Amino acid sequence: MTHQEAIDWLYELRLLGSKLGLENPRKLAAHAGNPHQLLKIIHVAGTNGKGSVCAMLESIYRAAGYKTGLFTSPHLVSFRERIQVSREPIAETEVVRLTECMQALVRHFPADQPPTFFEVITVMALEHFARAQCDIVLLETGLGGRLDATNIVTPIATVITPIALDHQQYLGETLAQIAAEKAGIIKQGIPALSASQPPEAKAVLEQTGPITFVDAEHATALAGKHQRQNAALAAATVEALQNTLPVKNDSIETALANVHWPARAQVFERDGRKLLLDAVHNPASAEALRGVLAELQSGQRPTLLLGVLADKNWKQMVAILAPLAGRIVCVPVSSERTLSPDELANACRQQNDCEVIAAESLEEGLAAVAKDDFVVITGSIYLLGEAMELLGLAAAVDEKDLNEWKMSRP
Structure with a gap:
């Protein structure tokens, strides 16, 4: 084998x-x-x-x-x-x-x-x-x-x-x-x-x-x-x-x-730009991210690159995170459970009148934020894993599908 x-x-x-x-x-x-x-x-x-x-x-x-x-x-x-x-x-x-x-x-x-x-x-x-x-x-x-x-x-x-x-x-x-x-x-x-x-x-x-x-x-x-x-x-x-x-x-x-624990309020710099990666899967973890951003006191509203799963309490997460952003890029998650970027973008627009973009892929989303000074990549942990691969923070391995699960009948 x-x-x-x-x-x-x-x-x-x-x-x-x-x-x-x-x-x-x-x-x-x-x-x-x-x-x-x-x-x-x-x-x-x-x-x-x-x-x-x-x-x-x-x-x-x-x-x-x-x-x-x-x-x-x-x-x-x-x-x-x-x-x-x-x-x-x-x-x-x-x-x-x-x-x-x-x-x-x-x-x-x-x-x-x-x-x-x-x-x-x-x-x-x-x-x-x-x-x-x-x-x-x-x-x-x-x-x-x-x-x-x-x-x-x-x-x-x-x-x-x-x-x-x-x-x-x-x-x-x-x-x-x-x-x-x-x-x-x-x-x-x-x-x-x-x-x-x-x-x-x-x-x-x-x-x-x-x-x-x-x-x-x-x-x-x-x-x-x-x-x-x-x-x-x-x-x-x-x-x-x-x-x-x-x-x-x-x-x-x-x-x-x-201690090192990737994609949990992980901050790093690349080419003079600040990136923050944080997995957020419920309103409580969205509140925690809001606290992290307040502590950073960067003096600027970050660009939010966001992708979530449709079976999560994403509306409340959006209500917490969207108002913090100066610009928002919504992307799909590589999962059958993903919320569409368009639906996510519409919800973000209800919380913030900044520019909101619905990208067709994470690659397109990363390209859209490539020149922004402070980018927060957040949402599903599946999205964070894919982002780490595309950003060169982890070797590319096609094993994300092993994260997918559903409950079967007992």
Whole structure:
């Protein structure tokens, strides 16, 4: 099997859709030898900031000399980003080996109830981390928590990042319902920490048992108040686990000062121009971006290059972001779920009387902003991955379709 053949097989699983439940992932993990039972795991759920907190925790433990495993989703460009050991993406040869293993294990399942893409890659990741003998694994949930495939593990700590409205069609229409799904990763007797939460979500989390709420900020390389809050949550988690995984304070400070997490309030300059890349997928993350722009105090309204998915709360996101811009370029996302640039542009015009352009492609959109001094590229994380490829910030890899998913019937 070649690496491309492995990716193709995983893509076929993705086409089968996704479903919530623990029976299949538990069975698959058991056939794989229950690799998660060999690992120390910090399990992270929440609506916003899961990946950032995982990246911060990984950076801290790696700085302290531990071998780390990092499992996050979705990927920006390459599938291999999802599974990393000490921030080294899984090798293509290992993707092939694990895919061949998974193909053999999937034969134990009825043809009409195969494991999903996410269930398979979760077990692949756990197997990879166990084989690499990782000292600590940072495991991000895919969707929700209670019935997420990652919830087969017994962690050494659980972490809940800020909860907001998102994926309501799967997790519930209210903050309380969504919080109950996220809280499903909390285990009795296991330390639990949470970011500061809206009262409705906090009340639900408090019902699960003892939980530490972290309402603080900590300096970090990532821009924005929300990232300083994420950093404080990561640092508090490390402190709570000092007896299990000792870390010196200077490792925490050094790691947070140097942590890297692409396309999350990522600012860089090119040819004298400032570009900011930030994935925004709900109103709460749009508010966070507004805060970042206020902190930058550039003295100028940026050009906004925006592309969103139609199944998100994009109207409220537009209401938050469009008024900040001096010029707006709307583009499609490389996804069957994209909102048309024309519809997006019409919504932006209702919020701002600046120039608004509807481009037919991201390439056309980037060309339209090529001479603008300050450009904010934002919206779907799928758009950010494609932008990174086109801007030369990442090697071009045709694996974006592996991010696409839909829920199948249980």
